Amino acid sequence: MAAEGAGSYSGEMKDQRRNGYGRYVYPNSFFKYEGQWKQGKKHGHGKLLFKDGSYYEGEFVDGEIIGHGLRYWASTGNIYSGQFLYGELHGHGVFHYSDGAKYEGEFSYGMREGHGSLTEEDGEIYQGSFHNNKKHGAGKMTFPNGDKFVGDWILDQRQGHGVLQCPDGTVFEGQWRNDMFNGQGCLMHCSGVIYDGLWHNGSPLGQAKTMAITGPEVIDMNAGSVLTFHVQMYSDQGELSKNEKGRLLEITARIKKIISSHESLEATEKQQVLKFGSPGYPLMTATSANQPLQDVPSLSSQSGHAKPEVVTSQEKKPGPETKDSKGSYSFGFPHLQRSKHGLVSFRNIPLTSLLIDPHPDQQTGQLPEREAEKPSPRFSTEQMEASVTPTARRSRTGSVTEGWKSRVNESSPVITPPPPGEYVITVREVTSPPFLGQLLPPVFKLLRVLPKKEIVMVSGKEIQKDLGS
Numbered sequence: 234m235a236a237e238g239a240g241s242y243s244g245e246m247k248d249q250r251r252n253g254y255g256r257y258v259y260p261n262s263f264f265k266y267e268g269q270w271k272q273g274k275k276h277g278h279g280k281l282l283f284k285d286g287s288y289y290e291g292e293f294v295d296g297e298i299i300g301h302g303l304r305y306w307a308s309t310g311n312i313y314s315g316q317f318l319y320g321e322l323h324g325h326g327v328f329h330y331s332d333g334a335k336y337e338g339e340f341s342y343g344m345r346e347g348h349g350s351l352t353e354e355d356g357e358i359y360q361g362s363f364h365n366n367k368k369h370g371a372g373k374m375t376f377p378n379g380d381k382f383v384g385d386w387i388l389d390q391r392q393g394h395g396v397l398q399c400p401d402g403t404v405f406e407g408q409w410r411n412d413m414f415n416g417q418g419c420l421m422h423c424s425g426v427i428y429d430g431l432w433h434n435g436s437p438l439g440q441a442k443t444m445a446i447t448g449p450e451v452i453d454m455n456a457g458s459v460l461t462f463h464v465q466m467y468s469d470q471g472e473l474s475k476n477e478k479g480r481l482l483e484i485t486a487r488i489k490k491i492i493s494s495h496e497s498l499e500a501t502e503k504q505q506v507l508k509f510g511s512p513g514y515p516l517m518t519a520t521s522a523n524q525p526l527q528d529v530p531s532l533s534s535q536s537g538h539a540k541p542e543v544v545t546s547q548e549k550k551p552g553p554e555t556k557d558s559k560g561s562y563s564f565g566f567p568h569l570q571r572s573k574h575g576l577v578s579f580r581n582i583p584l585t586s587l588l589i590d591p592h593p594d595q596q597t598g599q600l601p602e603r604e605a606e607k608p609s610p611r612f613s614t615e616q617m618e619a620s621v622t623p624t625a626r627r628s629r630t631g632s633v634t635e636g637w638k639s640r641v642n643e644s645s646p647v648i649t650p651p652p653p654g655e656y657v658i659t660v661r662e663v664t665s666p667p668f669l670g671q672l673l674p675p676v677f678k679l680l681r682v683l684p685k686k687e688i689v690m691v692s693g694k695e696i697q698k699d700l701g702s
Contacts, residue, residue: 239260240257240258240259240260241257241258242255242256242257242258243255243256244256244257244270245270247272250270250272250273251270251273251274252270252271252272252273253269253270254268254269254270255267255268255270262284263283263284264281264282264283264284265281265282266279266280266281266282267279267280267282268280268293269293271295274293274295274296275293275296276293276294276295276296277292277293278291278292278293279291279293281298283307285307285308286307287304287305287306287307287308288304288305289302289303289304289305289317289320290302290303291303291317292317297319297320298317298319298320299317299318299319300316300317301315301316301317302314302315302317304317304322309330309331310331311328311329311330311331312328312329313326313327313328313329314326314327315327315328315340316340318342321342321343322340322342322343322344323340323341323342323343324339324340325338325339325340326338326340330354332354333354334351334352334353334354335351335352336349336350336351336352337349337350338350338351338363339363344365344366345363345366345367346363346364346365346366347362347363348361348362348363349361349363351363351368355377356377357374357375357376357377358374358375359372359373359374359375360372360373360374361373361374361386362386367388367389368386368388368389368390369386369387369388369389370385370386371384371385371386372384372385372386374391378400379399379400380397380398380399380400381397381398382395382396382397382398383395383396384396384409385409390411390412391409391412391413392409392410392411392412393408393409394407394408394409395407395409399423401423401666402423403420403421403422403423404420404421405418405419405420405421406418406419407419407420407432408432411434413432413434413435414432414434414435414436414437415432415433415434415435416431416432417430417431417432418430418431418432420437422479422668422669423666424479424481424664424665424666424667424668425479425481425571425664426477426478426479426480426664426668427477427478427479428440428476428477428668429476430476430477431476437476437477437669438468439468439472439474439475439476439477440468440469440474440477440668440669441466441467441468441474441477441480441572441575441673442467442468442469442673443466443467443673443674444464444465444466444467444482444660444662444673444674444676445464445465445467445676446462446463446464446658446660446676446677446678447462447463447464447465448462448463448678450678450679451678451679451680451681452658452678452679452680452681453681453683454584454680454681454682454683455682455683455685456650456651456652456653456682456683456684456685457650459581459582459583460579460581460582460583460584460587460680461578461579461580461581461582462484462578462579462582462658462660462678463576463577463578463579464482464572464576464577464578464579464660464676465575465576466480466572466575466576466577466673467575473574473575473576474574474575475574475575476574477572477574477575478571478572478573478574478575479571479572479573479664480571480572480577480662480664480668480673481569481570481571481572481662481663481664481665482569482570482571482572482577482660482661482662482663483568483569483660483661483662483663484568484570484579484582484587484658484659484660485568485587485588485589485658485659485661486584486587486588486589486656486657486658486659486680487588487589487656487657487659488588488651488654488655488656488657489654489655489656489657489679490654490655491652491653491654492652492653492654492655492684567579567580567581567582567586568582568586568587569663579660583650584650584651584656584680584682585649585650585651587658588651588656650682651682652682653681653682653683653684653685654681654682655679655680655681655682656679656680656681656682657677657678657679657680658677658678658679658680659675659676659677660675660676660677661673661675661676662675
């Protein structure tokens, strides 16, 4: 047995050297070794114990920790099982962290290096390349919320090209920088909206933020005419959102005032000048279901774009589940259309079919306050795309429209037009779920249905006369 000052050994020896199986306590008493020896050096299988409770058990070569073994750290509770080289984690191994995380893969001198799989405590899983202990190179990440990313990584951040898939069906494919969408990329949202363009720090640069109904502020039409409205969507920079498509817009109408038989259109215009300050009718927005409509600044001044006129047309309207020449989509509801390249067209729609509640007060011609404040009905995207028959539109207000005998007869499509008066046209976004969590603010137009003209002969001259309602 060796002297105490030089440490103590008990076990097999050969030629005055530790050889075979033996137990050795180092002079500083911090280390203890028990296992195989060869020519005075630890060689073969053995266990090196530390005074704090840590230990290594595995293979030794010429006194060094080389080969396969298991290392336990008492201070952290971490455990590693795998390849070692000169006492360091090197080669393939499995590292169990005390917090529940786990890494299985390649190591190089104590660092995660090469291909591996890292499972975090919260269930996050990364499979791919590592460099200097960080995710680096091609890899796949599964997040706790179910999101999946496949693409390039640099120093633990997504950077380069990658594809993100979400459980709700949303998919993004494009460029990443600093772990966010940056550069060219295409987002296919679960609502049906698609944005294909430039991104900056996770936000689309050309995303629609406002919209406008093109044409004059006040639209005049003859009773019985059909309506065509064009809507344009603009980004924060005031540019048309050409890189975006698929937003679902709904167009509706409400009664503002019915022109009685003894009231002329000229008198209505004078009242309008006194009330709003100019013949043009400002855009309006409803602040809540319990508050009246409020005046807001014209959208044309915010976007800086001139708006083409709204037109009426007698051309044939697109059928169910079709795409018209302007690129907007029809799902069997003429009042519901999807956008394309920042444009939406509602074509050849009778005013009666847009009215939310066609029951004016018979004495004043005004819509009762409790009716005017009703919120617009909503449909789910699935209902809108599945219901492609014209008769499905009859259920928009819960019953068949009866105001002024404007009934939809399945055997006869003739619809009695609404009487002359003022109507507020509303276009609002009903995309569900909202694209990136936000809906575009609604926009409004004032529509005047002109009284019919009667041609009378006076002294051989033709004179037009208002018929009223």
